[in-house]
Amino acid sequence: MLSGDSSHVVVGVSGGIAAYKAVNVVRLLKKTGLDVWVVPTANALRMVGAATWEAVSGHPVYTDPFDGAEDVAHVLLGSKAKAFLLVPATANVIGKLANGIADDMLSTTVLSATCPIMVAPAMHHQMWTNPAVKDNISRLKKRGIHFIGPVSGELTSGDSGIGRLAEPEEIVDSFLSLLNSLDDYSLRGKHVVVTAGGTREPLDPVRFLGNYSSGRQGVEIARAAYLAGAEVTLVDVNLEVPAPAGVNLVKAHTALELQEVLNNLFQDLDILVMTAAVADYRPAIVADSKLKKSQNHLSQIELIENPDILAGLGKLPRENKILVGFAAETAGGQLGIEYARKKILEKQTDILVYNQVGHGRGFGEVTNHVCILDSDGSIMVESSGSKQDLAKLIISNIACFKK
């Protein structure tokens, strides 16, 4: 799970005009569950104040290595970091890094870091194309420092050209890919099966009993697992949103079809994430032709119970497989959590993601609120955000989950 050192990352901010965009980068990284520490330079603080960095990161910020000297904060921050992101990186800070200069908190911390470093430069195109800057960049690249951007576009000076900071979302995705390539976060070599959507239980050739699940959250989880390096099979249960590129697709329409698909896949999967909403009951009889209102066929429908697929899989020997269930409950607060805990016991899942649904929440909506519980029912993490952000959070927690 994401806590303690495994989620510790440092974001160094230097004094470019794009410093304000780094606020969004920090906010997005925090939403994935990372423990983000910001080290701004003194000039960065002239662009965006310390209070903003402290509020978005949830940690104090230091700009001078003599602050927090009792803890030797620069070594502590640098050596605990899983990855280091410099955003925006000025020509000055790039020059210092290339030449091993350590004359403030940021340059000292980055020199004491042994983790992968990603640099997101931003500067006027005349600075970017200056031979001194070009030389520094090529030296850093040779040392294995990762770069994202800059991109071409409008610059603050009013003219345009190369030098603009890459978009915050793009920086976050690249940084997360870098983190995911590290052992703690990677799903490389893992086969992840994600079920997404909602079952449709046919009544006759034109009607079915269904639910509001669009499959959006499951699709985002499949995408995040793919970005984390996994081989992903997405079981498309009447998806209303497009499947992500790069994943294997298998279709299932009803609970029985889904059960069959999962029984076939179970042997070869490492992680199963069951986001699909599965009907508890199905019509006892599926009519061959359209049922007629005039013949009173529709006033009563006899139902029979569907198998509890996850509970069935939860009883099978699973070695190191990780089973992740979803509990979509209309009950909120403590009651919702209690329902979720009951579900963990019933289904024997390793992780259960609880989200409140109904009354405009959960289904189809682009934002969601989730609470991730482990098999003891303890809350690992709770967060709100876009389904994309929450998918990254869920996948990082699964990747770090040790049975």
Ligand SMILES: Cc1cc2nc3c(=O)[nH]c(=O)nc-3n(C[C@H](O)[C@H](O)[C@H](O)COP(=O)(O)O)c2cc1C
């Ligand atoms: C309004 C303003 C905008 C600036 N924007 C940039 C920039 O985008 N990129 C850059 O390399 N330097 C920029 N600078 C220059 C840096 O602030 C300057 O090189 C400073 O020494 C960088 O300090 P630092 O790297 O320690 O933060 C800007 C300066 C000002 C006053």
